[in-house]
Amino acid sequence: MQKVRVAVVGLGKMGLSHFAMVNAHPDVEAIACDGAGFMVDVLGKNIDTPIYKEYDQMLAQAELDAVVIATPSRLHAPMVKAALDKGLHVFCEKPFCLDWQDSQRLTEQAAEAGRVAQVGYHYRYVGAFQEMKRLVEAGAIGRITHVLAEAYGPVVLRPKRATWRTQKAEGGGCLYDYAAHPLNLLNWYFGAPAQVMGSHLGQVFSDGTDDEVFSTLRWDNGPTAQLSVNWSDESHRKMSTKISLIGTNGRLYADRQECQAYLRKPVEGLPEYTDGWTVKYTTELTGDRWFYLRGEEYSAQLDEFIQAVKAGQGAARENDFASAVQTDRTMAMIIENAETGVSVGEAPIVNAPSKPAKRGWFGRS
Amino acid sequence: MDRLLFGDNQFFGINHMSEEKARAQAMRFQKAEAIMDVLDVAYDAGIQTFMCTTHDRIADIARRVKADPARYADFTFYPCMPYAHKYANAVTEHGMVGALKEFMPKDGLLSTALAGSKALATKEVDGIARVLIDMEMKMFEGVRAPVVFIQNVFTDLLLGMGFTRAFRIFDDHIREKYQAEPAYITMNMPALLNALEAEGIEHPIICSNINKIGFRMSGGFDAYLDALKSGRVRAVAMSVYASGAIPADEAIHWISELPGVESIVFGASSAGNIRGTKALVDKYMAAPA
Numbered sequence: 312m313q314k315v316r317v318a319v320v321g322l323g324k325m326g327l328s329h330f331a332m333v334n335a336h337p338d339v340e341a342i343a344c345d346g347a348g349f350m351v352d353v354l355g356k357n358i359d360t361p362i363y364k365e366y367d368q369m370l371a372q373a374e375l376d377a378v379v380i381a382t383p384s385r386l387h388a389p390m391v392k393a394a395l396d397k398g399l400h401v402f403c404e405k406p407f408c409l410d411w412q413d414s415q416r417l418t419e420q421a422a423e424a425g426r427v428a429q430v431g432y433h434y435r436y437v438g439a440f441q442e443m444k445r446l447v448e449a450g451a452i453g454r455i456t457h458v459l460a461e462a463y464g465p466v467v468l469r470p471k472r473a474t475w476r477t478q479k480a481e482g483g484g485c486l487y488d489y490a491a492h493p494l495n496l497l498n499w500y501f502g503a504p505a506q507v508m509g510s511h512l513g514q515v516f517s518d519g520t521d522d523e524v525f526s527t528l529r530w531d532n533g534p535t536a537q538l539s540v541n542w543s544d545e546s547h548r549k550m551s552t553k554i555s556l557i558g559t560n561g562r563l564y565a566d567r568q569e570c571q572a573y574l575r576k577p578v579e580g581l582p583e584y585t586d587g588w589t590v591k592y593t594t595e596l597t598g599d600r601w602f603y604l605r606g607e608e609y610s611a612q613l614d615e616f617i618q619a620v621k622a623g624q625g626a627a628r629e630n631d632f633a634s635a636v637q638t639d640r641t642m643a644m645i646i647e648n649a650e651t652g653v654s655v656g657e658a659p660i661v662n663a664p665s666k667p668a669k670r671g672w673f674g675r676s
Numbered sequence: 677m678d679r680l681l682f683g684d685n686q687f688f689g690i691n692h693m694s695e696e697k698a699r700a701q702a703m704r705f706q707k708a709e710a711i712m713d714v715l716d717v718a719y720d721a722g723i724q725t726f727m728c729t730t731h732d733r734i735a736d737i738a739r740r741v742k743a744d745p746a747r748y749a750d751f752t753f754y755p756c757m758p759y760a761h762k763y764a765n766a767v768t769e770h771g772m773v774g775a776l777k778e779f780m781p782k783d784g785l786l787s788t789a790l791a792g793s794k795a796l797a798t799k800e801v802d803g804i805a806r807v808l809i810d811m812e813m814k815m816f817e818g819v820r821a822p823v824v825f826i827q828n829v830f831t832d833l834l835l836g837m838g839f840t841r842a843f844r845i846f847d848d849h850i851r852e853k854y855q856a857e858p859a860y861i862t863m864n865m866p867a868l869l870n871a872l873e874a875e876g877i878e879h880p881i882i883c884s885n886i887n888k889i890g891f892r893m894s895g896g897f898d899a900y901l902d903a904l905k906s907g908r909v910r911a912v913a914m915s916v917y918a919s920g921a922i923p924a925d926e927a928i929h930w931i932s933e934l935p936g937v938e939s940i941v942f943g944a945s946s947a948g949n950i951r952g953t954k955a956l957v958d959k960y961m962a963a964p965a
Contacts, residue, residue, distance in 0.1 A: 324767065331836025335867065349773045349790075353801055358838040471769055548689050548702075548761065566695050592693050594891065594919050603863035603894035604832050610894075 314340040315621050319379045320366060320390065322350045325404055325431070326381030328604055332613050333379060334360060335602040338621055344369045366390060370397050377427070377620050379613075380404060383475040384482020388413040395420050400427040400620045402613070406491045407632065409482050411639035418632035425625035429616050430635035432495040434552060436608035436615075438596025439570040440496055443554065443563055446570070447500050451578050453560030458501075458536035460493035464550035466542040470516050477517050484520030486512060486642055490540040492552050497528065497536055498637040500556075504528040504536075506656035507641070510648040515543040526645045531660040538645075567606075568593050677725070677823065677881070680957045681754065681912065682718045682950075683943035684728040687711050692919045701945065708736035717947045719751060721954045727754040727883075727912075727941050729827070735815035742818050756825040756861060757812040780807060805845045806853075813854065824850045825883060828861040835864060840871045847877050857881055859912075863892060866899035869909050883912035883941060888930040891918035904936035912939045924956055932960035 315338055319330040322345040334341040344363040345351050355362050363369035370393055377400035380390050388408040394401050395417065407430045408414040421428035434440050447455065466488070467477065475481035476488060497504075506529045515522035523541040530536075534556070542550075553566040561574040572589045583589065593607075600610035615628055644655040685691070689702030705711050711733065715726060728734045734755075741748045766775035773790055780787040786807060789800045796804075813824070826846060834842045843860070850858040859881035862868040872880045886904075890897035892915060903909050913934075916927045931937055940957060944950045 324764070327833065327837070331833050334838060335836040335864075347772075349776075349796075352796055354837065354839065356798055356801070357841050360838060465765070466768060474768075474771060476768070548698075551695060553695075568692065568694055592919070594692055595921065599890070599892060599894045599896075601894070602832075602836060602867070603892060604836060605829065607892075 314338055315617055316340050316342075316374055316376045317379060317617070317620075318342045318344055318363075318369060318373060318375055318377075319381065320344045320369075321380065321382035321386075321404075322347070322354070323381065323383075326379075328609065329379050329381050329404075329431075329613065332602055332604055332610055333617075336613070336617055337601060338617055342369070342373055342375075367393070370394065370399075375399055377401065377616070379616075381431075384409055384487060385475070385480065387482075388417065391417050392420070395424060395426060395428075398424065398426070400616075402427075402429045402431065402616045403632075403635075404431045405495070405635065405638075406482065406487045406642065407635035407639050409487075409639075411636055411643050414632065414636040414639045418636055421632055422626075427616060427619040427624060427627050428632040429612070429619075429627035430630050430632060431612060432492065432630050432635065432638070433606075433608040433612050434492050434496055434567075435499060435629055436611040437567050438593040438607075439565040439568060439591070440554070442570040442591050442596055443556070443565040444499060446563055446572060446581070446584075447556070449578060449580050451560065451572060451574060451581055451584060452556060452558030452563055455501075455534045455556050455558040457557035458497065458534045459553075459555040460497055460536055460538045461554075462489045462493050462540045462542075462550060462552045463544040464489065464542050464547045465545045466550075467516050467522050468543060468545055470518070477519050479520040484512075484517070485522050485540055485542040486524050486645065489542045489550065490524045490538060490645075491638060491642060492550075493538060493540065493554060494641050495635075495638045496552070496554055497538075498634065498641060500554075501530045501533050501536075503637045504641060504644070504656065505531045505659040506654055507644040507648045508654040510645045512646070512649040515541075524645070526648070528641070529659045532662055533659070570596075677910075677912070677939045678723070678752075679939055679961050680723050680954060681725045681727045681939050681941040682715070682723050683914065683941045684726070684731075684734070686943040686945050687714075687733070688729065688731060704945070708733055708740070711737060712740055714945055714950075718950050719748070721947075721951050723950070723954055724750045725752045725754055727756060727825070730755055730757045730759045730812040730815065732759075738815050738819050752820045752822065753816055754823045754825060754859070755813065755816055755821055756827050758808065758827060758830060759812075760827055760829045776804060779811060780804070802845050805842065806849050809846065809849055810853070821854070821856060823857045823859050823881060824854065825859045825861050825881075828863050831860050831862045831868065832864055835862065835868050835871055840875050843872055843877060844875045847875075859883065861914075864894045865909070865911075866895040866903050869903050873908070879908065879910055881910045881912065881938075883914055885915040885918075886911060886913035886931065886934070886937060887916050887918040888922050888927060889918050891915060891921065901934070904934055907936065909936055911937045912941055913937050914941045916940055916942065924952060928953070928956040928960050 317339050342361045378394045380403040476483040508527050510526040512521035513523040522543045526538040528536045556563045564571045570591045597607045600614050648655045687705040689698045691698035741751045777790050847858040861883040865884035885892045893900050
């Protein structure tokens with residue numbers, strides 16, 4: 312069977328890890344591309360994989376099926392476009408594009424060409440968040456009204472040297488880097504919000520961008536969510552993302568490790584969930600892939616991308632470009648709201664919850 | 677190697693099941709005192725080897741052990757390097773080259789090489805690697821550290837990229853400078869074993885998940901068993917309880933019947949769990965082969 316030819320573009324923190332996993336994949340013939348000196352220099356001398364220094368040159372010369380784009384976010388739009396123009400399948404790191412209209416155009420281009428087009432929101436591959444999705448769809452906790460989406464971690468802990476991650480125009484900042492993840496999960500569970508209000512993009516140590524994010528998001532016939540994100544929190548060893556949902560029939564909580572459910576009454580179709588607490592762990596919800604580096608979810612998302620390309624599926628199974636446009640748009644709403652102080656979007660539609668038809672006291676209709 | 681090694685995840689807020697438990701442990705073990713109390717329980721139960729990350733707090737533990745040779749005559753460290761978060765944070769803060777410069781001697785040749793615009797020569801890359809290893813080993817001066825591991829995130833990053841020559845540099849340097857056994861932690865044992873052999877590293881000590889239910893045995897359960905049976909690897913088994921999914925007695929009994937497993941590494945915070953695991957290992961894995 313012919314191998315899938317994949318180029319990993321950008322050998323920064325995420326790019327190196329993507330490259331290691333892609334390069335180790337038994338169905339892949341990998342190459343890499345990065346302009347920066349040091350990494351290319353060291354790897355170029357020590358590994359067999361070819362490394363291109365120019366993206367355009369690589370696209371012109373290399374025989375490829377797909378690219379994995381892990382460059383600074385500002386470069387995503389032009390690089391993804393160039394790859395799609397060449398007819399390649401694309402896996403792009405998150406956030407997708409800084410201007411959601413670019414995201415929209417690229418989504419259409421990929422769909423028209425039938426390319427597998429996926430964005431690296433890896434939390435959708437974490438067993439606990441997948442279980443939460445399953446429970447939400449099964450109506451486990453009834454009508455969900457109350458949502459809290461959080462992410463905390465130690466990225467910017469003091470005033471420091473600027474890198475692209477600390478510059479808004481480059482796609483840096485806590486909103487794009489951290490808040491994108493819980494927002495993407497909310498988009499997955501509830502779709503695009505109707506209205507965004509009460510947003511705050513605050514600076515703690517950074518000059519160029521935000522270190523903390525608050526926002527209130529409201530959905531048509533859906534919940535109200537509060538977003539609380541801070542990447543200047545040293546008490547967390549690494550990034551921690553958590554979602555809490557309260558509904559008429561109970562409560563759900565998920566983080567990377569576990570999904571906790573409290574059900575007031577059991578629900579049809581979920582026999583393993585009794586009333587009261589049920590806890591499921593990511594360790595029991597996920598299986599092994601070909602290679603483990605930092606967590607099953609990173610391997611799983613790349614494996615699905617590669618398998619979709621190999622099978623000629625013509626579309627991504629999860630995290631397709633269209634789903635990432637929702638998150639880009641949601642972030643654009645938060646930015647506009649924080650800048651203007653005016654609510655963005657329309658007040659959500661609220662239809663009265665459907666009630667069972669009233670019956671007479673003695674059950675006669 | 678001893679049959680049973682004591683691990684350190686529990687001391688640093690690492691728990692594969694629950695963030696709440698991880699935080700409770702981080703609170704309990706923020707002072708070296710509290711870590712030492714648990715290590716004392718393990719040591720007095722006859723578990724003499726502490727397999728530990730090169731975390732700053734471990735330096736304090738090494739000082740305590742060194743300061744009381746009568747009490748800790750047989751206390752042995754198996755360092756596991758690097759402490760990845762230290763580097764990840766430095767790279768976030770200073771960039772890749774900036775981070776390396778942070779760790780190099782300030783006026784040495786390597787620091788100068790990194791500051792220049794010229795491509796680094798192979799011997800300079802090797803030199804940088806050795807300086808980084810030496811820095812991690814500093815805290816173990818004057819204590820027993822006969823086996824030195826590379827942490828799995830690092831091992832597996834190098835393995836995935838195909839940068840396996842780094843294993844050769846590590847292997848040579850640990851043997852030559854420290855007269856110690858180089859060893860490797862990985863989540864991909866069968867693939868790593870092949871890569872090490874291709875670098876001419878035979879019968880390596882490899883620590884990886886080995887458990888009855890195949891939990892996080894990436895590369896496949898059968899490939900692990902084949903590697904163990906082949907006699908090509910000296911295995912250290914971790915996650916033998918698969919994060920609590922396998923009853924202790926059953927887990928240890930199963931491991932004891934596998935060929936090629938020389939040691940088990942486990943982490944625990946309570947005296948009951950420590951003594952319980954020790955008793956099971958004594959029962960099923962009595963004498964070293």
